[in-house]
Amino acid sequence: MTTRTAAQRRQDARVAYDAYLATCPARRLLDRISDKWVSLLLNALADGPQRYSDLSRTVAGVSQKMLTQTLRTLERDGLVTRTVTPAVPVRVDYGLTPLGVSLLPVMRAIKDWAETHIEEVAAAQESYDAQVNAQERHS
Amino acid sequence: MTTRTAAQRRQDARVAYDAYLATCPARRLLDRISDKWVSLLLNALADGPQRYSDLSRTVAGVSQKMLTQTLRTLERDGLVTRTVTPAVPVRVDYGLTPLGVSLLPVMRAIKDWAETHIEEVAAAQESYDAQVNAQERHS
DNA sequence: CAGTATCCCTCATGATACTG
DNA sequence: CAGTATCATGAGGGATACTG
Numbered sequence: 001m002t003t004r005t006a007a008q009r010r011q012d013a014r015v016a017y018d019a020y021l022a023t024c025p026a027r028r029l030l031d032r033i034s035d036k037w038v039s040l041l042l043n044a045l046a047d048g049p050q051r052y053s054d055l056s057r058t059v060a061g062v063s064q065k066m067l068t069q070t071l072r073t074l075e076r077d078g079l080v081t082r083t084v085t086p087a088v089p090v091r092v093d094y095g096l097t098p099l100g101v102s103l104l105p106v107m108r109a110i111k112d113w114a115e116t117h118i119e120e121v122a123a124a125q126e127s128y129d130a131q132v133n134a135q136e137r138h139s
Numbered sequence: 140m141t142t143r144t145a146a147q148r149r150q151d152a153r154v155a156y157d158a159y160l161a162t163c164p165a166r167r168l169l170d171r172i173s174d175k176w177v178s179l180l181l182n183a184l185a186d187g188p189q190r191y192s193d194l195s196r197t198v199a200g201v202s203q204k205m206l207t208q209t210l211r212t213l214e215r216d217g218l219v220t221r222t223v224t225p226a227v228p229v230r231v232d233y234g235l236t237p238l239g240v241s242l243l244p245v246m247r248a249i250k251d252w253a254e255t256h257i258e259e260v261a262a263a264q265e266s267y268d269a270q271v272n273a274q275e276r277h278s
Numbered sequence: 279c280a281g282t283a284t285c286c287c288t289c290a291t292g293a294t295a296c297t298g
Numbered sequence: 299c300a301g302t303a304t305c306a307t308g309a310g311g312g313a314t315a316c317t318g
Contacts (some may be wrong), residue, residue: 006294010200014292017200021175025253033249034173036311039166050195052280061156063312068281078263084159089279090318099259106252107165110172113245114164124217146313153312175291191300202292207301228299229298 032077037062037070039107043097045080046104049095079103171216176209178246181235184219184241188234218242228270 021027032038037059043048044058056067072095074080079100085091096104160166171177176198183189183197195206210233213219218239226229235243 011293014200014202025251025257027178028257029253030173031218032177034169036160039169057213060284062152063149063153064281065283065313066311069311075266076264077260078267084280087279090281091282099256099263102256103252105246109245109248110168111165113170113242117238117241118164118167121216124216124238128215128217150313195300201303204292204303208291223300226299229301230301 032073033103033107033110035070037066039073039075041067041070042079042100042103042107043092043099045096049093052092052094055094056084074100152213163194171212172242172246172249174209176205177213180206180209180213181218181239181242181246184235184239185235188222188232190229191233 001082021129040062041055044055050058051100052067052071055071056062056064059067062070071082075082075094078097081095081097083093083095085093172181179198179201180194183194189197191206191210193207195201195203198206210219211219214221214233215238217236220234220236222232222234224232
């Protein structure tokens with residue numbers, strides 16, 4: 001009799017992995033920049049600071065909730081600055097920090113690979129799908 | 140009377156954005172590599188091909204479902220190869236394609252930025268949290 | 279203007295059980 | 299060994315309404 005079943009061992013491994021991934025810098029960065037709105041916001045701010053309402057127009061389709069939530073996270077991470085100008089009505093400007101700017105080349109590297117190899121990926125997908133279809137006809 | 144309300148316009152914009160993002164190469168790549176298991180699998184295969192059962196051990200914590208699902212997607216995208224050796228029992232080897240290998244430097248760039256700037260991010264978070272706490276005490 | 283608060287619902291993931 | 303099929307759940311995201 002083993003003290004733990006295979007299922008329990010796998011579950012333990014998963015918990016350990018989650019803990020590891022929670023602290024892994026690369027993992028955390030990937031989680032951030034892969035967020036639907038993060039890349040769009042960083043891109044929008046790359047050309048210069050913008051107000052909250054400007055961003056909601058530039059990045060059309062984003063809900064107020066997600067815009068605020070995403071900006072807060074980026075601010076907390078030190079990637080964007082939030083500048084409040086007390087007035088009536090209040091004015092808030094968002095802009096990239098030097099840290100945020102330093103991330104742009106990485107985003108660009110991702111974009112470059114994607115655009116360079118998109119054709120190859122598309123071809124691979126087509127060929128894969130064709131084979132799957134062919135096999136289905138034989139069954 | 141306008142023909143569309145602000146809510147309708149935002150919804151339309153969201154649909155349009157989703158359609159755009161579905162075709163945007165950089166967006167699609169980000170979606171792939173940000174997948175929890177993709178980066179781990181690519182890393183595991185970077186050192187050479189592995190069998191299905193090897194991968195499930197190397198990448199401990201992954202369920203059969205996600206392992207298979209992720210490998211299928213990577214195969215379809217042309218990033219990994221799947222080689223079946225008919226025998227009893229059957230043997231299946233997975234390995235990186237040249238396309239898959241070409242992606243490794245990009246992953247490395249992400250990892251490098253993360254590890255280089257993790258301290259700055261952590262410091263920013265600490266400072267942010269401290270300010271939030273201070274403000275809560277004043278309310 | 280720049281948010282906050284709430285409800286709701288979908289979708290991705292994981293556990294479990296079964297198979298050629 | 300290398301999967302497939304089915305079910306359950308929970309966290310993320312959107313719509314809506316309200317506020318200093």
